Each structure stands twice: as C-alpha cells, then as structure tokens.
Amino acid sequence: GAVVSQHPSWVICKSGTSVKIECRSLDFQATTMFWYRQFPKQSLMLMATSNEGSKATYEQGVEKDKFLINHASLTLSTLTVTSAHPEDSSFYICSAPNRAEISYEQYFGPGTRLTVT
Amino acid sequence: QKEVEQNSGPLSVPEGAIASLNCTYSDRVSQSFFWYRQYSGKSPELIMSIYSNGDKEDGRFTAQLNKASQYVSLLIRDSQPSDSATYLCAVAIFGNEKLTFGTGTRLTIIP
Numbered sequence: 186g187a188v189v190s191q192h193p194s195w196v197i198c199k200s201g202t203s204v205k206i207e208c209r210s211l212d213f214q215a216t217t218m219f220w221y222r223q224f225p226k227q228s229l230m231l232m233a234t235s236n237e238g239s240k241a242t243y244e245q246g247v248e249k250d251k252f253l254i255n256h257a258s259l260t261l262s263t264l265t266v267t268s269a270h271p272e273d274s275s276f277y278i279c280s281a282p283n284r285a286e287i288s289y290e291q292y293f294g295p296g297t298r299l300t301v302t
Numbered sequence: 303q304k305e306v307e308q309n310s311g312p313l314s315v316p317e318g319a320i321a322s323l324n325c326t327y328s329d330r331v332s333q334s335f336f337w338y339r340q341y342s343g344k345s346p347e348l349i350m351s352i353y354s355n356g357d358k359e360d361g362r363f364t365a366q367l368n369k370a371s372q373y374v375s376l377l378i379r380d381s382q383p384s385d386s387a388t389y390l391c392a393v394a395i396f397g398n399e400k401l402t403f404g405t406g407t408r409l410t411i412i413p
Binding site for chain 1: 334336338343344345346347348351390392394399400401403404405406
C-alpha cells in the first residue's frame, strides 16, 4: 500500500478569498497526482492531472485560472482555489499512483471539505 | 454510452450473504481494473485490483474479470454491516494512470 495525506481536512472561507490545499505522498514518490471534486451524492469528477516539474493538465470545463495546481516536488502537489464562491463548496480529493508497484495502483488522500460562505 | 457503468443501487443484502457488484466498460483497450470502497463523507479506499481474466481473491473479496464481455465484478462473502458503503469501479488504459470511474453502487448490509 501507500499513504497519501491532505491538508487541511476541512476549511471554511469567505467568498472572494483563496484557499490552498496540499496533497502529499508520504512513503513514495509521485511524479503524477490527480485532483478530484465530489459533490454530495455524486461520483468523483476528475479536475486535473498534476505533473511534477511541468504544467498541470486540466479536464474539459475546469477553469485553469481558478484552480491553480503546482507540483513542486516528487511528494507534494497543491491545489489553490482562487476567488472562491459558494458554488466551489465541495469535497476535494487527491490521488497518486505508486509507480514502485507494478500495478500503478492509485491511493487517495482523505479529502478536504471546502465550505465557502 | 457511459465509459464505465454500474448499477447505482441501492443494493440490500442480508448479513452473512454474498454481495455481488457488477461493472461494465466500453473501451476495449482497458487494461487495469480497480474496486474502491467509499464510506459516506470519506475518500475512496482501494479494495482490489485485477488485470487478467479470471478470479482474484483477497480475504472475503473476490474480483472477477471477463475482458471478452467487458465485465468486471466484485463479490463480498459473509457480508458484514461494516461493508455498507458505495463501491466504485475504476478502469485504466495500459500506460495511462488516469482512472475512469463508474458512478458507484450503494450497498447496504442488513443485520
């Protein structure tokens, strides 16, 4: 297995402010990480692929200027929600494949619950 | 047609019985298949992965893959109330780490 952590686990912010969420691979290196968003009673929605040392790849319909992704090291990716609005309130989850495993199994962080007031 | 399809449920199974969860996928070049369990308010947890046709067993869980039929399933034996959760099927194409998820099946184990 592998461990992925996220910080913070929950955050409340005011509309118009920015929030940064960290995703760390604790016991393996992750050149790629994925960011998902999940609304209540809905499935996971992939937002973007975070690539160490290069630009993130965003899924169609995801605003890259609003959701800034930085993958500065082999164990850390950050997602910054800029100028947050109430509709950005959601459960944000990151995942990372452990390439040391043949299967490239992906492990999820515990998630960050964002509430924008 | 959705790329990965699951019956959304809810699926109710008596405690101690076998729960059977099904998933079909549309892309024939899919190579890796995963089952995740997600409790309400929590992030997904990897339960099983399978890559070859046939069965793969891990404790009370058995994953079954039939690439010809583009079908993957998860059996949970001796179901426990703690197995009540949403089960997500995920598929990846060889060499591509990006997963495509089904919408999940909500499973309830009835004591």
